[in-house]
Amino acid sequence: xxLGLYIHVPFCMGKCPYCDFYSVTPGEEAxxxxxxxxxxxxxxxxxxxxYEVGTVYxxxxxxxxxxxxxxxxxxESVLRSFPVAGGAEITCELNPAGLEAGFFRELKSAGFNxxxxxxxxxDEGELRMLGRRHGxxxxxxxxxxxxxxxxxxxxxxxxxxxxxxxxxxxxxSIDFAARLSPEHISAYxxxxxxxxxxxxxxxxxPDDDSAADxxxxxxxxxxxxGYSQYEISNFSRPGYESRHNLCYWQCGExxxxxxxxxxxxxxxxxxxxxxxxxxxxxxxxxxxGPGGSMGEFAMLNLRLSRGLIERECVLRFGGExxxxxxxxxxxxxxxxxxxxxxxxGKVAFTPEGFLVSNALLSRxxxxxx
Amino acid sequence: MDKSRIRNFSIVAHIDHGKSTLADRILxxxxxxxxxxxxxxxxxxxxxxxxxxxxxxxxxxxxxYTAKDGLDYVFNLIDTPGHVDFNYEVSxxxxxxxxxxxxxxxxxxxxxxxxxxxxxxxDAGLEIVPVVNKIDLIxxxxxxVCQEIEDVIGIPAMDxxxxxxxxxxxxxxxxxxxxxxxxPPQGDEGAPLKALIFDSYYDxxxxxxxxxxxxxxxxxxGDTIRMMATGGEFQxxxxxxxxxxxxxxxxxxxxxxxxxxxxxxxxxxxxxxxxTVTLSERPAEEPLPGYRAVQPMVYCGIYPAxxxxxxDLRDALEKLQLNDASLTFEPETSVALGFGFRCxxxxxxHMEIIQERLEREYNLDIITTAPSVVYKIxxxxxxxxxxxxxTNYPDPATIAGAQEPITNAHIYSPAxxxxxxxxxxxxxxxxxxxxxxxxxxxxxxHYELPLNEIIYDFFDALKSRxxxxxxxxxxxxxxxxxxxxxxxxxxxxxxxxxxxxxLHADKAYPRARKMTEKLKENIPRQLFEVPIQAxxxxxxxxxxxxxxxxxxxxxxxxxxxxxxxxKLLEKQKEGKKRMRQLGxxxxxxxxxxxxxxxxx
Numbered sequence: 005x006x007l008g009l010y011i012h013v014p015f016c017m018g019k020c021p022y023c024d025f026y027s028v029t030p031g032e033e034a035x036x037x038x039x040x041x042x043x044x045x046x047x048x049x050x051x052x053x054x055y056e057v058g059t060v061y062x063x064x065x066x067x068x069x070x071x072x073x074x075x076x077x078x079x080e081s082v083l084r085s086f087p088v089a090g091g092a093e094i095t096c097e098l099n100p101a102g103l104e105a106g107f108f109r110e111l112k113s114a115g116f117n118x119x120x121x122x123x124x125x126x127d128e129g130e131l132r133m134l135g136r137r138h139g140x141x142x143x144x145x146x147x148x149x150x151x152x153x154x155x156x157x158x159x160x161x162x163x164x165x166x167x168x169x170x171x172x173x174x175x176x177s178i179d180f181a182a183r184l185s186p187e188h189i190s191a192y193x194x195x196x197x198x199x200x201x202x203x204x205x206x207x208x209x210p211d212d213d214s215a216a217d218x219x220x221x222x223x224x225x226x227x228x229x230g231y232s233q234y235e236i237s238n239f240s241r242p243g244y245e246s247r248h249n250l251c252y253w254q255c256g257e258x259x260x261x262x263x264x265x266x267x268x269x270x271x272x273x274x275x276x277x278x279x280x281x282x283x284x285x286x287x288x289x290x291x292x293g294p295g296g297s298m299g300e301f302a303m304l305n306l307r308l309s310r311g312l313i314e315r316e317c318v319l320r321f322g323g324e325x326x327x328x329x330x331x332x333x334x335x336x337x338x339x340x341x342x343x344x345x346x347x348x349g350k351v352a353f354t355p356e357g358f359l360v361s362n363a364l365l366s367r368x369x370x371x372x373x
Numbered sequence: 374m375d376k377s378r379i380r381n382f383s384i385v386a387h388i389d390h391g392k393s394t395l396a397d398r399i400l401x402x403x404x405x406x407x408x409x410x411x412x413x414x415x416x417x418x419x420x421x422x423x424x425x426x427x428x429x430x431x432x433x434x435x436x437x438y439t440a441k442d443g444l445d446y447v448f449n450l451i452d453t454p455g456h457v458d459f460n461y462e463v464s465x466x467x468x469x470x471x472x473x474x475x476x477x478x479x480x481x482x483x484x485x486x487x488x489x490x491x492x493x494x495x496d497a498g499l500e501i502v503p504v505v506n507k508i509d510l511i512x513x514x515x516x517x518v519c520q521e522i523e524d525v526i527g528i529p530a531m532d533x534x535x536x537x538x539x540x541x542x543x544x545x546x547x548x549x550x551x552x553x554x555x556x557p558p559q560g561d562e563g564a565p566l567k568a569l570i571f572d573s574y575y576d577x578x579x580x581x582x583x584x585x586x587x588x589x590x591x592x593x594x595g596d597t598i599r600m601m602a603t604g605g606e607f608q609x610x611x612x613x614x615x616x617x618x619x620x621x622x623x624x625x626x627x628x629x630x631x632x633x634x635x636x637x638x639x640x641x642x643x644x645x646x647x648x649t650v651t652l653s654e655r656p657a658e659e660p661l662p663g664y665r666a667v668q669p670m671v672y673c674g675i676y677p678a679x680x681x682x683x684x685d686l687r688d689a690l691e692k693l694q695l696n697d698a699s700l701t702f703e704p705e706t707s708v709a710l711g712f713g714f715r716c717x718x719x720x721x722x723h724m725e726i727i728q729e730r731l732e733r734e735y736n737l738d739i740i741t742t743a744p745s746v747v748y749k750i751x752x753x754x755x756x757x758x759x760x761x762x763x764t765n766y767p768d769p770a771t772i773a774g775a776q777e778p779i780t781n782a783h784i785y786s787p788a789x790x791x792x793x794x795x796x797x798x799x800x801x802x803x804x805x806x807x808x809x810x811x812x813x814x815x816x817x818x819h820y821e822l823p824l825n826e827i828i829y830d831f832f833d834a835l836k837s838r839x840x841x842x843x844x845x846x847x848x849x850x851x852x853x854x855x856x857x858x859x860x861x862x863x864x865x866x867x868x869x870x871x872x873x874x875x876l877h878a879d880k881a882y883p884r885a886r887k888m889t890e891k892l893k894e895n896i897p898r899q900l901f902e903v904p905i906q907a908x909x910x911x912x913x914x915x916x917x918x919x920x921x922x923x924x925x926x927x928x929x930x931x932x933x934x935x936x937x938x939x940k941l942l943e944k945q946k947e948g949k950k951r952m953r954q955l956g957x958x959x960x961x962x963x964x965x966x967x968x969x970x971x972x973x
Contacts, residue, residue, distance in 0.1 A: 008933075010933065192929050193924070193926065195927070195929070212922075212923045212924040213920075213923050213924075215923075215924050216923035216924045219924075236926065237929060252933045252935075258933055260933060266933045266934040266935075266936075267933070268933065268935075273935070273936070275934065275936075292936055295935075300935065300939075303935075303938065303939075303942070304935065339900060340900055340901050340921075343900060358926060359923060359924050359925070359926055360900060360922050360923070360924065360925045360926065361925070361926045361927075362925045362926055362927060362941060362942065362945060363900055363922060363925045363945070364900070365942055366942050366945040366946060366949065367900075369942070370946070373939060373942050373943070
């Protein structure tokens with residue numbers, strides 16, 4: 005597993021009311037400054053990067069706002085500064101509104117080979133409620149254009165348990181997405197983050213039981229459509245799992261550049277503050293201490309459908325890893341089998357278990373995190 | 374001191390009618406306290422007393438007042454506790470006086486508590502000096518209130534001083550009435566010593582300081598005194614007068630006076646309120662009337678929320694007991710709650726006060742179990758048991774008969790609430806005795822009520838049904854045959870001993886239903902379904918289910934930001950600390966408290 009390289013593009017035209025990722029509205033000066041500072045950091049970190057980069061991911065914010073030219077410029081700098089593996093997965097997140105054929109062609113020729121589009125829903129009303137600036141037609145068109153430009157790996161994001169949603173509206177969105185035949189689908193349960201407009205609006209959210217039902221419906225429906233679950237919220241056709249995200253979940257190292265970007269790099273975790281100006285001024289990232297403990301390793305791997313694997317624990321941590329695994333497995337055996345499967349050499353959550361993964365993790369990893 | 378210049382009196386009032394404020398003004402005007410030492414409501418020493426506006430313990434102070442006749446008078450002002458749980462203490466404080474100042478709020482009129490305490494004072498043969506307070510309020514109606522005092526209590530009141538204790542208006546008129554209307558004490562200095570103990574407190578350096586009113590005789594430093602009820606003998610190290618902020622030693626105390634005795638007494642239980650102090654060399658033939666060994670009426674388990682604080686809890690209870698002879702405790706263990714104590718109290722308020730003091734003064738996080746009264750149970754083999762703890766309840770098959778304590782209860786209320794009060798009393802298995810109109814609008818409703826129906830939430834229910842206008846007073850009447858059962862609560866099939874309790878069979882079904890419902894509300898969803906069952910013997914009479922938890926997930930791992938996830942797990946760990954693991958079920962501490970308040 006190579007290093008994951010994450011570039012956070014902190015610009016959006018407006019704030020979606022549910023989103024608490026860091027972004028600001030772009031001004032020309034800020035964008036120029038951001039590009040300049042990011043290029044500097046790439047050069048700086050690239051000079052002594054001991055790892056081969058296996059995946060590159062442009063997330064946001066709205067990376068598409070930078071335009072294909074600047075995205076290409078940034079990617080070119082990545083390729084120039086870091087030892088990027090041949091066949092690396094290079095993803096760009098896109099908002100499926102108003103994108104033109106030329107844009108996709110330019111991205112493709114710059115070296116991007118995977119696109120992740122924030123479709124969220126196929127229901128016009130739900131999209132409006134989410135403050136999205138696109139309609140279902142935009143998604144369809146963007147996927148077509150991307151395909152025409154030669155993109156063979158496309159992911160669509162869906163959101164579950166939206167205010168006013170129903171199993172029917174959800175199924176409509178899933179089926180709409182599947183008809184576009186993406187290689188990968190992410191499906192997140194809406195979570196109201198403190199400080200967002202949604203948090204202060206007193207929304208009528210589906211209760212926990214309905215939200216859980218929607219989630220299980222999604223897992224079941226997507227599986228029937230050929231998308232198997234490999235992580236709590238991620239589904240793909242065989243071989244199209246997001247390699248970049250798998251790097252996070254397998255407790256691999258990654259370097260994140262940009263304000264609010266997080267890193268686990270050379271054994272330490274750190275992040276840049278949620279502050280574009282500080283980033284532009286050249287402020288150093290905030291240290292979060294050492295990373296990659298056994299507890300972290302277990303916590304992250306248990307997000308995956310294949311779960312925590314004994315052999316990998318031993319491989320990474322030696323005898324102690326084996327002991328940790330045994331302890332986790334023993335605890336797992338005392339929990340309901342409908343939530344957690346503790347087979348030989350392996351502990352994994354079922355979809356019902358994923359739904360209560362916080363409660364499960366706090367029991368399985370007590371004293372380890 | 375010339376006995377004719379002594380006035381021993383207390384102030385009687387309903388909560389908030391201004392008793393403590395008036396006491397403060399009197400202290401101020403007799404210059405008992407330098408102004409800079411004045412703290413509002415000086416006689417209420419405990420934070421808790423100041424906050425709740427009630428007096429929990431009696432206090433006393435000796436003051437000198439220069440009257441308009443130019444003579445100096447000694448005022449012994451004895452403050453009384455203001456709650457039914459402490460009725461006995463009130464009666465002893467009143468027994469130490471010749472008169473009582475009755476304070477009535479001129480906007481509110483007479484309240485139940487006013488009456489209860491006034492009757493105690495009248496019964497004790499005290500001269501009553503009515504005073505109408507809060508005349509500064511716009512809603513004040515002193516004429517009406519004076520008429521009410523005449524009508525209801527039957528004492529002349531039309532010329533009662535109209536005062537504002539808050540603004541210091543007409544306070545000297547009150548003092549003059551005390552001088553003129555309250556008789557000086559009687560008693561023979563040369564007779565054998567008879568001193569009534571009306572309060573005591575523990576001083577860590579000098580042992581118990583006993584507050585006494587001398588009825589006959591003289592006591593001096595060096596005398597050997599004897600407590601006539603408990604039999605203990607002690608040598609007087611010091612005696613003297615009670616000043617507002619200190620003790621003032623004197624050579625001797627004489628008949629008619631109020632003061633303190635320090636005699637290296639190690640334990641307040643050796644100097645019980647109501648006991649008579651005499652001299653061991655020349656003892657009195659008879660003690661003063663009215664002594665009663667106070668028995669706890671209500672018991673509950675008190676446990677530290679964190680088992681590691683068990684010894685802290687024990688130390689705190691020991692310290693509280695130094696000053697509170699009516700508090701009892703002994704160790705007990707619970708499967709659910711671990712190591713704790715079975716504590717006995719005079720009543721519900723006493724229990725609440727001890728709980729609050731443990732939490733506030735000793736900083737302890739505690740869990741209490743449902744209060745229980747003391748039942749008498751006769752077994753088929755003839756053995757007789759007293760049971761104050763459901764854990765000790767015998768196998769129903771071995772029970773021949775059971776008795777429960779019954780109280781004589783009076784509820785004073787505006788007439789419009791009679792219907793809902795009677796309904797409440799019927800619900801609580803009360804037996805209606807009679808009802809008297811105190812005036813055109815106020816009634817005294819007399820019921821016999823089982824004590825165990827009062828101790829849960831009777832006060833709260835009464836207050837809510839009468840919008841706070843009714844007040845309530847009870848005394849223990851005796852024991853009566855009753856059909857009792859023990860109700861057990863099972864969580865996921867396991868009995869939770871801390872939630873068991875004894876109650877009347879007719880009440881078992883509704884209470885079982887409420888308990889299970891309340892527990893369902895308070896037990897968070899777990900990873901599996903949790904049945905909550907209530908049963909008597911082996912028979913399940915109510916059931917609720919806490920559904921399994923469906924959703925508790927951080928669905929998105931934000932661009933590799935795992936600190937968020939870790940924080941979340943840490944928060945869960947914190948939350949878990951406040952949970953009790955009962956078998957397989959995690960129960961928040963609040964659940965134990967919530968089932969004690971079923972009406973809410």
